[in-house]
Amino acid sequence: MNERRNQAKPHAARAASPLKSLRRFKRRLYRRHPQARRALNAVAASACVLAVVGGGALLAVSLLAPKPAQTAPQVEVAAPALDGLTLADGQAGDISTAFTVVTAQPPTASPVAEETPVATQLPPTAQPTDTLEPVPELEMKLTDALDDSIYHQAAAAAVDYADPVSNRLVSMTTVYPDARAATTLDTADIDGEIHMNSSAEYCALEGVTTFRGSNYRDGGAYGEIPESPAKLFVAWRKRIHGLDEWTGVGWTGQASIVRWPADLRARMNINRAKREKDGLTEVLYATLDGHIYFLDLEDGQETRSAINIGAPIKGSLAVDPRGVPLLYCGQGIYDVGGKRVACGTRIWSLIDQKQLFFLDGQDSVALRAWRAFDCSPLVDAATDTMITAGENGVLYKVRLNSRDAAGMVTVDPTVTRYVYQQTSDGKLGTENSLAIYNNYAYFATNIGIIQCVDLNTMSLVWSFDAKDDIDASLVIEPEDDGLVGLYATNELDKRGHDGNCQMFKLNALTGELIWKRDSDPIHQNDDNGGGSFATPAVGKQELSDLVYFHVCRTKKTNGMVYALNKRTGETVWEKSMGKYGWSSPTCVYTASGKGYVLVGSSDGKLRLLDGLTGKEVASVTLRGNIEGTPAVFNDMIVVGTRSSYIYGIRIV
DSSP: OOHHHHHSOOOOOOOOOSOHHHHHHHHHHHHHOHHHHHHHHHHHHHTEEEEEETTTEEEEEEOSSOOSOOOOOEEEEOOSOGGGOOOOSSOOSOOGGGOEEEEOOOOOSSOOOOOOOOOOOOOOOOOOOOOOOOOOOOOOOOOSSOOGGGGGOOOOOOOGGGOHHHHOSEEEEEEEOOGGGGTTSOOTTSOSSOOBOOGGGSOSSEEEOSGGGSTTOOOOEESOBOSSOOOEEEEEEEEOOEETTEESOOSSOOOEEEEOOHHHHTTSOOOHHHHTSTTOEEEEEEOTTSEEEEEETTTOOEEEEEEEOSSOOOSOOEEOTTSOOEEEEEOOOOEETTEEOOOEEEEEETTTOOEEEEEESSOTTOSSOOOOOOOOOEEETTTTEEEEEOTTSEEEEEEOOOEEETTEEEOOOEEEEEEEEESSSSOOOOOSOOEEEBTEEEEEOTTOEEEEEETTTTEEEEEEEOSSOOOSOOEEEEOTTSOEEEEEEOEESTTOSEEOOEEEEEETTTOOEEEEEEOSOEEOOSSSOEEOOSOOEEOOGGGTTEEEEEEEEETTTEEEEEEEETTTOOEEEEEEOSSOOOOOOEEEEBTTOOEEEEEEOTTSEEEEEETTTOOEEEEEEOSSOOOSOOEEETTEEEEEETTTEEEEEEEO
């Protein structure tokens, strides 16, 4: 997703009203006057969305200029209670008739009475028609419980082709430390060196707090799903908005979902009815309409006012994993209404939603003037440090100097910058969310140079040429024999329109290529690229031998999911998606360890696949392209689409 794709016209938002009378009026109008549809669409795209209110009066709501947080959108709730549902097999399509509209209450000091939804039934989902390849016998098993020393190894000597001295892929690196770090701030109580633990120890909170859940980018789901799942049921959906031509939720678009401890929840500016709700689980979602929404996972109602940054957000936000009430979010777009706006990574207090810090992408030391941040930040608890990377070609290590006391949270950051230059022609910068093993940060650039950087010395350890743009995040997995696996996948972008993308496994400590697998042939078009924009998913528990890749624009099938053997890279199964997709696959598990894979596609279809065989277990068709990545909390999925909806989907 370089500038060309950032500026490509996205899918148009579909203006939708929950009022049946409006639907009937529009259908009659379009049948009698076909030109009316074109006229209304032109008006909506250029200036405003038209909504019917109060007996048919028209209200024009401007979408172009940054403005304060908007009135809470409506939430549509599916009913009745899930234990009373009977869902049929074999259906798909528009689910709009399966909802009752409930007007979301604005944050208030008083409890809010909710309307009782009307009982309805979702259309059942379509069954797969693919023929799957036989599943080979898997001979090797990777264990989940590893010796602690495996998580804290030091990098060894890089192999020749990954040695930065000899390969010259990165021609220059410069470190710009913050002079205040050693002179004006008290860091006596903080360990100075970064040595991050395993992904299982990343988060002290219940939930998913960053893109793909941890410093290894190996998750995205919290808790367990029901045994023998059979249906995906849309429990609620929330209508959001658009900004300029950007609508809904885009790539990578993953929510964070957190069940707040009672003492922390009591301090937050959550509206009273939700703040007093025992076990409140909050969804935090950054969207292309420039807002960060705060929702109740159970019913989709707003828990507090949205934050409006006034510019589209196409990456994924992050919540501080320590339980410190801080929110982090990068910004990917900075042309709004024909004007340039400030662009960077922001930090807010989750006590009062006050912005505490702005890391400006227009950096004087950057070697590229592209300010965007799609990276979902990581936080090292021991050193109180946020780590992120920008498309300006800078890796940032931000000592937060955070304080949570006297009823408020504060930060006083010092920033160290790692700046690099590439030898090959092409764009600097990274769009993926960096991954961290021990003290090593891993990220890839817009021409496919993978870098391993020591965060304590801010020096380049090794670099690897993946031969093309990498937008998908890298994924880390330490193995029981001591190998630290690093999974990556590229696009078909710099190499032209026809060819293959690649799926890789590297040794994270040396840069050695363990295996490389070509995808099926791909055709890229200029508006939407081909290859893999989706972050790989590493299997665990019964899926511990497998890694999953989602590849788009395959010539014969439009999109494919590949399940590869982690040890060899051989195909265990593959499945056609029928349409292209940028959404990252997410693995989910039952209490017994049975594993499934969630995959979203551009036609709005969200599938739950058996992780061992690829057989489709359940699916639901949502409204709009699923570019975003599902986040899962127990049996609930949250994902947004480009058609301006956020969905809460229950696995039943």
